[in-house]
Amino acid sequence: MKTNCEIMEITDEKLLRIALVTSLIGIIGLIAFTPTIEVKEVDIKDINRAMIDEEVRITGVITDIAQSSSKTSYFLTVNDGEAQIQLIIFENQVAEIQSKNLDIENFKNRQVEIVGTVTQYNSEMELILSSGDSLRIVN
Structure with missing residues (x-):
């Protein structure tokens, strides 16, 4: 039987993918909401x-x-x-x-x-x- 550590192993590749997806979501959010920010x-x-x-x-x-x-x-x-x-x-x-x-x-x-x-x-x-x-x- 596998332990939780073996099942949820985070590799550098997985971490890179998570960081990339999170960055893209943030950039899309900035592009979408920046025009609505008004002084x-x-x-x-x-x-x-x-x-x-x-x-x-x-x-x-x-x-x-x-x-x-x-x-x-x-x-x-x-x-x-x-x-x-x-x-x-x-x-x-x-x-x-x-x-x-x-x-x-x-x-x-x-x-x-x-x-x-x-x-x-x-x-x-x-x-x-x-x-x-x-x-x-x-x-």
Whole structure:
């Protein structure tokens, strides 16, 4: 009579097949569900501490642009008519934007759409730009 160990012997080949099938199922799932993942669009006044680390989409006018003392990052003030928030653009996103022949200063007084991650600094809510493609002029 065979023991359970002899019946359920897992070989490298069986393990490889299991890993391959599991990977394929995961990839198919990602392909199927990725288009349905949408960034939540919010008004600036509705951004709160419960949303920290969430990615959101806002629309507003860039009313002020300041550069960091190291000259590598930018701080943009975005106003949607009811509230305003600070948008932080770090060095790597600045480089992405500039690689498209755009200057950060050109966004001033322009209506923009922004996708960013909500964060808090000195008790103030802020957005960190998700990527260089996440800041675009809409008007």
